Amino acid sequence: MTVPSTALFTDQYELTMLQAALRSGTAHRRSVFEVFTRRLPEGRRYGVVAGTGRVLDAVENFRFEPAILDFLREGGIVDAPTLDWLADYRFTGDIRGYPEGEVYFPGSPVLAVEGSFAECVLLETVVLSILNHDSAVAAAASRMAVAAAGRPLMEMGARRTHELGAVAASRAAFVGGFSSTSVLAAGFRYGIPTVGTSAHAFTLLHDSEREAFTAQVESLGAGTTLLVDTYDVEEAVRVAVEVAGPGLGAVRIDSGDLLVAAHRVRGQLDDLGARDARIVVTSDLDEYAIASLAAAPVDAYGVGTQLVTGSGHPTASMVYKLVARAAGDEPDAPLIPVAKRSTGGKLSIGGAKWAARAVDAHGVADAEVVGTGPVPDELADRLLQVELMRGGKAVAREPLEAARDRHVAAREALPLSASQLSKGEPVLPTRYTDAPA
Amino acid sequence: MTVPSTALFTDQYELTMLQAALRSGTAHRRSVFEVFTRRLPEGRRYGVVAGTGRVLDAVENFRFEPAILDFLREGGIVDAPTLDWLADYRFTGDIRGYPEGEVYFPGSPVLAVEGSFAECVLLETVVLSILNHDSAVAAAASRMAVAAAGRPLMEMGARRTHELGAVAASRAAFVGGFSSTSVLAAGFRYGIPTVGTSAHAFTLLHDSEREAFTAQVESLGAGTTLLVDTYDVEEAVRVAVEVAGPGLGAVRIDSGDLLVAAHRVRGQLDDLGARDARIVVTSDLDEYAIASLAAAPVDAYGVGTQLVTGSGHPTASMVYKLVARAAGDEPDAPLIPVAKRSTGGKLSIGGAKWAARAVDAHGVADAEVVGTGPVPDELADRLLQVELMRGGKAVAREPLEAARDRHVAAREALPLSASQLSKGEPVLPTRYTDAPA
Numbered sequence: 001m002t003v004p005s006t007a008l009f010t011d012q013y014e015l016t017m018l019q020a021a022l023r024s025g026t027a028h029r030r031s032v033f034e035v036f037t038r039r040l041p042e043g044r045r046y047g048v049v050a051g052t053g054r055v056l057d058a059v060e061n062f063r064f065e066p067a068i069l070d071f072l073r074e075g076g077i078v079d080a081p082t083l084d085w086l087a088d089y090r091f092t093g094d095i096r097g098y099p100e101g102e103v104y105f106p107g108s109p110v111l112a113v114e115g116s117f118a119e120c121v122l123l124e125t126v127v128l129s130i131l132n133h134d135s136a137v138a139a140a141a142s143r144m145a146v147a148a149a150g151r152p153l154m155e156m157g158a159r160r161t162h163e164l165g166a167v168a169a170s171r172a173a174f175v176g177g178f179s180s181t182s183v184l185a186a187g188f189r190y191g192i193p194t195v196g197t198s199a200h201a202f203t204l205l206h207d208s209e210r211e212a213f214t215a216q217v218e219s220l221g222a223g224t225t226l227l228v229d230t231y232d233v234e235e236a237v238r239v240a241v242e243v244a245g246p247g248l249g250a251v252r253i254d255s256g257d258l259l260v261a262a263h264r265v266r267g268q269l270d271d272l273g274a275r276d277a278r279i280v281v282t283s284d285l286d287e288y289a290i291a292s293l294a295a296a297p298v299d300a301y302g303v304g305t306q307l308v309t310g311s312g313h314p315t316a317s318m319v320y321k322l323v324a325r326a327a328g329d330e331p332d333a334p335l336i337p338v339a340k341r342s343t344g345g346k347l348s349i350g351g352a353k354w355a356a357r358a359v360d361a362h363g364v365a366d367a368e369v370v371g372t373g374p375v376p377d378e379l380a381d382r383l384l385q386v387e388l389m390r391g392g393k394a395v396a397r398e399p400l401e402a403a404r405d406r407h408v409a410a411r412e413a414l415p416l417s418a419s420q421l422s423k424g425e426p427v428l429p430t431r432y433t434d435a436p437a
Numbered sequence: 438m439t440v441p442s443t444a445l446f447t448d449q450y451e452l453t454m455l456q457a458a459l460r461s462g463t464a465h466r467r468s469v470f471e472v473f474t475r476r477l478p479e480g481r482r483y484g485v486v487a488g489t490g491r492v493l494d495a496v497e498n499f500r501f502e503p504a505i506l507d508f509l510r511e512g513g514i515v516d517a518p519t520l521d522w523l524a525d526y527r528f529t530g531d532i533r534g535y536p537e538g539e540v541y542f543p544g545s546p547v548l549a550v551e552g553s554f555a556e557c558v559l560l561e562t563v564v565l566s567i568l569n570h571d572s573a574v575a576a577a578a579s580r581m582a583v584a585a586a587g588r589p590l591m592e593m594g595a596r597r598t599h600e601l602g603a604v605a606a607s608r609a610a611f612v613g614g615f616s617s618t619s620v621l622a623a624g625f626r627y628g629i630p631t632v633g634t635s636a637h638a639f640t641l642l643h644d645s646e647r648e649a650f651t652a653q654v655e656s657l658g659a660g661t662t663l664l665v666d667t668y669d670v671e672e673a674v675r676v677a678v679e680v681a682g683p684g685l686g687a688v689r690i691d692s693g694d695l696l697v698a699a700h701r702v703r704g705q706l707d708d709l710g711a712r713d714a715r716i717v718v719t720s721d722l723d724e725y726a727i728a729s730l731a732a733a734p735v736d737a738y739g740v741g742t743q744l745v746t747g748s749g750h751p752t753a754s755m756v757y758k759l760v761a762r763a764a765g766d767e768p769d770a771p772l773i774p775v776a777k778r779s780t781g782g783k784l785s786i787g788g789a790k791w792a793a794r795a796v797d798a799h800g801v802a803d804a805e806v807v808g809t810g811p812v813p814d815e816l817a818d819r820l821l822q823v824e825l826m827r828g829g830k831a832v833a834r835e836p837l838e839a840a841r842d843r844h845v846a847a848r849e850a851l852p853l854s855a856s857q858l859s860k861g862e863p864v865l866p867t868r869y870t871d872a873p874a
Contacts, residue, residue: 008622009600011593012633015621016657020635024652026642033638058600071625079656117642124636125620128596129603156448159565160752162602163446163495166566169599183562184452185445188508196449198457199561201470201759204775205463205554215461219516220453231778305752314746315597322638338641341668 005065006058007089009126012077018118019082027118029326030335032352035097035111035131036321037104041139041313043423046414048142048407049110050172051134052100056394058126059091091119095389098355099396101138101175101407102384103414105368107430109353109385110318117325124320132318133165134172136310140287141176142411143311144303146419147291148177152300154195156282157308158183169308175403182302190400200254203230213243223249225280228265229256237265241272250278250299258283259296266297286311287421324352337372349432356382357413357428365413371433442502443495444526446563449514455555456519464555466763467772469789472534472548472568473758474541478576478750480860483851485579485844486547487609488571489537493831495563496528528556532826535792536833538575538612538844539821540851542805544867546790546822547755554762561757569755570602571609573747577724578613579848580748581740583856584728585614589737591632593719594745595620606745612840619739627837637691640667650680660686662717665702666693674702678709687715687736695720696733703734723748724858761789774809786869793819794850794865802850808870 021027040047064072064086072078072086093115104110111127113120144153155173158166158181170178170186180193187194198216206212213226213236222244228236228251241248251269253261258281269277281293282302290301306312321340326333337350351372356379358367369379388396411418418427458464477484501509501523509515509523530552541547548564550557581590592610595603595618607615607623617630624631635653643649650663650673659681665673665688678685688706690698695718706714718730719739727738743749758777763770774787788809793816795804806816825833848855855864 006600008620008625009595009603010621011595011619012621012624012631013619013635014633016633016661017635017639020639020653020656021642023656024643024648026652029642031638031642068625072621075624075631077621077631117638121636121638125596126600129598129600132597133599133602158446158448159562159757160569160754161566162570162599162605163443163563163566165570165599165602166446182448182450183445184447184449184509184514187449187512188445188505194449194512194514196451196453198450198454199558200777201468201554201558201561202454202457204759204777205458205466205468205762206461207765211461215463216457219457219460224453229777305754309751314751315742317597317742320596322641325642328644340637340641340666 005063005068006061006126007064007068009058009129010122011125014122014124015072015078015082017121018085019078021117022082022085025329028116029329031115031117031120031322031326032324032335033113033120033124033320034109034323034353035127035318036107036109037316037318039106039317040426041317044139044313045418045420045424045427046411047104047135047316048138048176049098049100049102049104049131049135050138050175051130051168052097052388053397053400053403054130054134054168054171055111055127056389056397058130059095059123059389060394062089062091062123062126064089085118089119089122090392091115091123092392093119094387094391096385096387098384099386099403099406101403101405101410103410105426105428105430107370107432108368109355109370112352112385128318128320132316134168135316135318136314137169137172137308138176139313139316140307140311141173141178142407143287143421144290144307145177147287147421148301149294151298152180153178154300154302155181155307156302157304160305161308166308171400173307174400175407177404177407192400197225198227200227200230203227209236210239210243213240217244222247225250225252227252227254229253233261233265234268237268238272241269241274246273248274248277250280252280252282254282259293262293262296262298291421321348323348323350351434355384357384358382363413364415365428366415368428368430369433370430373434376433442500442505443498443563444501444505446495446566447559448562451559451561452509452515452519454558455522456515458554459519459522462766465553466766468552468554468557468759468763469761469772470550470557470561470757471546471760471790472564472755473544473546474753474755476543476754477863478754481576481750482855482857482861482864483848484541484572484753485575485613486535486537486539486541486568486572487575487612487840488567488605489534489825490834490837490840491567491571491605491608492548492564493826493834495567496532496560496826497831499526499528499560499563501526522555526556526559527829528552528560529829530556531824531828533822533824535821536823536840536843538840538842538847540847542863542865542867544807544869545805546792546807549789549822565755565757569753571605572753572755573751574606574609574745575613576750576753577744577748578610578615579844580724580858581727581744582614584724584858585738586731588735589617590615591737591739592618592744593739594741597742598745603745608837610744611837612844614841614844629837634662635664637664637667640664646673647676647680650677654681659684662687662689664689664691666691670698670702671705674705675709678706678711683710685711685714687717689717689719691719696730699730699733699735728858758785760785760787792821794821795819800850801852802865803852805865805867806870807867810871813870
């Protein structure tokens, strides 16, 4: 897959602000932008950072190529000095943030982008697009993983969301705890294991279900997964074992009352000697449906719509805000905190922030501590942000498995109530060590 | 922007079905797959077809390039004969469907893909991804356009959704009635007018709001839009008119009680002589918030999150089902209807369908009529499907404005209750002229 420039995943106001700031002379003021959310989706107990690795790629590929400059020139979107400036654009600043897979809470400084105003302001949209989308999917995936309690989860939602959003969703689902995906592009691009065998169309294509099963087993082997709910499940299971033998890999049930069906099919498979044949269920599952099947003889879940749409919360509501900037135009001007102050309820806290996760005497997390001043000694080894990019170069690339493992560890360090699916408050309070600016 | 192959926006089971069908000899049976939804999102009164133009692009770019074939080979996803078949893949079949912008209802055969089973089965995921995503956004856009009652709507949701999903969302929003977008890639790729001037960061970058406004006006002209809610709205409006003069283009309010603020700001602008300065509002708007501002002196709405996430319904739940296939392997075998028949509640109706929109004596639509048999004479000139692709070549490309105009016409031909934002039943019943197969 080619990696086209990401420079136009940008809202026009970022370029017009750049133009005006280049002209007023403020464009080069050192600035810190922070990404955070004011609240979690209603009832959610924690958020999951996902997309960080994609952010690093996007920033490195943020270049104004000739065709893009032509578009901006012909559309009269920015003036000639701005176009000249953009032609040489490369992000040369620093990015630090929560590592991928980490959990977050309202006010957590998930990402901080530092450099000149000009180079940082341009990244707002693409950074937020990635983090908002991917974190929303990862949060849903994490809840489903809690509900599945160790049984494998397969991501199957590509058909329910934008075709490239689907690939990012597979990646985020993997971070959140899924083990495989149906969509081949996610295997190609990210190395996520891909799965899939057949749909109802394959059965309907053949003159009988037996012919379809025979064709599938002859081609894919007895270890394949046969879809048993095209006509009559009981009959299909009988034929499946006849055709594949007791070594049948699995059957998939994609409709009906999955709880009842799973018990019946398990009993029937056992009676037919196919004791090792697994049962896969896939039918509009969400974390609640998965939890309700905990006691059923289900071996794996395939999840689509509710996963890729964030199980009711398709975006993470993160924002990208200027929190500090140089006090003047001298090269050594100190950074001063800045924040919107209108009475509209969208308050922000100025100043570049650190964050640490405080723990109780048992090592269980008990607060998300956020501050702009000195870090208290007892939190010095509990800091959450890591260096992600230095001087425009990514310094924290890692395999996706590392993010996946980190998420499990972070979730397990939370209070037990993090695993409740019911609506509630964030499991950790966010504590600010400084008065709001 | 490059157009990479779309061939991996595919669920693995499409390839394994292909492999098994190539081996069983059924792969070449002529087949018809239909795209439809079993229900509209809860409470919605109509759906909006969007993405059709993107589907044509995706099908034409669906090619298994060497790097893709290597991936499939190395992953052992399909066997050698299947790889050989894929290497030459081009879709050579026919596609017909509802033209883009048309409205649809439960059971409407929105798209029909006809060709060999092998060439059609591969398109399931990419076709559904596009139609499900784009139609969900267009439906939300259409409701917002009804609520805005002619005032311009600006799409500003890129930061809330996947970066490429955002570009498709801008396109779908335009089809649904939006007039512009903030995201530059949508201007570049689809020619949608782009808008945007400044964010709070620009004000905070400067040493005072006055300096920020002055910088913006000097660079972008007095006709620009000044953001007035960083500190104190009343003070900001006063400074804005002082700096830009009475020819100030517009002010934007992004927080607070927009109804109250719009009235106050209008009065203040008028008092200051800036009678032509427009008021733009942007703050977590949805169709209900837009409707609630109908009587407020607002000139344009900027909408983000709720638009790109389908205002509560981020996917359109369309499915892609085999509805007819050749009765045997002879080249002239007739098509026979096929349908899933299990008791799980996911019933489909077999057979390739036509659809027509019946009207009452006043020319107002009163039913979506769907059938597989002969078209009744009185519906012959009310048929909804058009030819979109013939022999693998797109035959119905059109400017995006055509889809946008078509949507307005289609919506206006619906019963008046289509414009109610409250939850209700689809405004048209779907009537089947044949008994379900």
